[in-house]
Amino acid sequence: MIKSICFLTTYQCNAQCDYCECSPYQKDKLTGAEMVRLIDEAKSLGTVGLVVFSGGEPTLLKEDLLWAIQHASSKGLLTRVVTNGWWGESREAARTYLDRLIDAGLYEINISVDDLHQEWIELSRVKNAFLACYERQFKCLLAHKQTKSSIITKRHLEEYFGVQLIEYNPNKHYSPEDECRLISTGVVIPVTRNEESADWNDLIFTSWTQSCSSVLNDIVVGANGNFLPCCGIITKNVPELTRADLKATRLIDAIEDANNDLILNWIALEGPASIAQFVKEKNPSIKFREQYVGICHICNEILTRNDVRKVLLEHVNEIIDRISLHRAFMEKARSDEKLMAMYCRT
């Protein structure tokens, strides 16, 4: 079920972090009018309740961002901005900008903070942005990534901010006093910029062999208007994951097209590790790593390696029957709540 739409409002960013495609030199961006139109389309899907503005750095859009927040809010949709907090140059500056976002109707804010971002953005700015939220009891979650040797940890932030942070659990309900000091810690996924130089001994590994629960559950709109049917971590150069131009295609048509795509169904139903296994069976000389950081990591690899793609192009017809049957089974089983609860968590 599609519950949210996320705009990668611009690929421009005042940071240039490792493992991210955004940078000060990327100029792609959505206009306010384009976002407003797509918000209306998303609203008409009937299932979307949240609009996320991410990037790049969405606050670089200035008035267009405020307009889009205002429009989404006026349609009864919740809104979230994912920012690096650069606008917290001083506490007063942070308060002023936050007030503008709140006045536009912003519901909640995520601030990225970790060793990667803080190579480019002073931590004092994040502190000011965070404390501006905290003193107003405005919903704020610190989006934090970690490796084994990270300097910026939850404890480090607690000491620097002078506020005890609360580890976010999506299944919990938080009081207003708590929901303005949440932190969600994930792992660093070494994809795109400088992925080759990742220190493998420093990365934290999570499970990577399951199916992907993000494909066609998350609707992401790229800064150049492309439809991205997953969480958007993987490089934008993969045609299977960077699809229709939503400047020329209706959102629902793009969803339907993606919904019937073989590769996306394969990723969603059996996972990228299953694709890797298939490729290995067809060409045993193709080697994969013994371990991946997570599902996005292996998905990025299989979809960006030319040798893997070559095998897939040659043999993809052989898997149509199985994936089509699996999908047909899914549609039969979908209304079986107990079965789906088990099916979706493995």
Next chain:
Amino acid sequence: MSDQPIDKVLRVVKPFVPIKQGIRPYPNQKVPDYMLKLVKDDSAYQAFIANPAESLKREGIQPETLDVDMFFDLAKVLRDRSKGIDSIIDKIAESVSKKETSEGRQYNFDHSRSWAYRYESAIFHERGTSEEKSKSEMVGTTNKFEQSGISIRPEEILRHEINLLFFPAQPLVTPSLVNKIKENLSTDISNELVP
């Protein structure tokens, strides 16, 4: 095209050739219906293993119209994935950080197995979500290797289970939803055209 991965940020050398292939509507709905039966019904699955061709015929499916090996393999994958609550306990147990106060396991003559765990503190990490609890009990039993169990859990874990039941993170969009939305959109458009 080179076998080396291309630079994925700014220096794209050549665009990837798209793998353009769709799934197709399954022509014989008896096949996915039977798959669902095999996943849910142990005796049907045992009968299928014993004699696949005959079992398929009994369901009105001609075995020669189906890749039986593929069907069997997928059924096994789906059954493994759809195991009952004990597979979750087993899975959690593999990834749990816990301080146990007591633990008991018993293997019985009838090939069943019973267990009880009591935790003072536990943290579960699973698929990007985490669950914490301060005190918990788990008791269960398996019979003839077919597992079943009871878990007594704090309210927050129970709420998580209920959320999963009613709002499971189902992959992909149901086609009927797409059709419904499209119908609504066309109705909206025709309404707009009415003077």
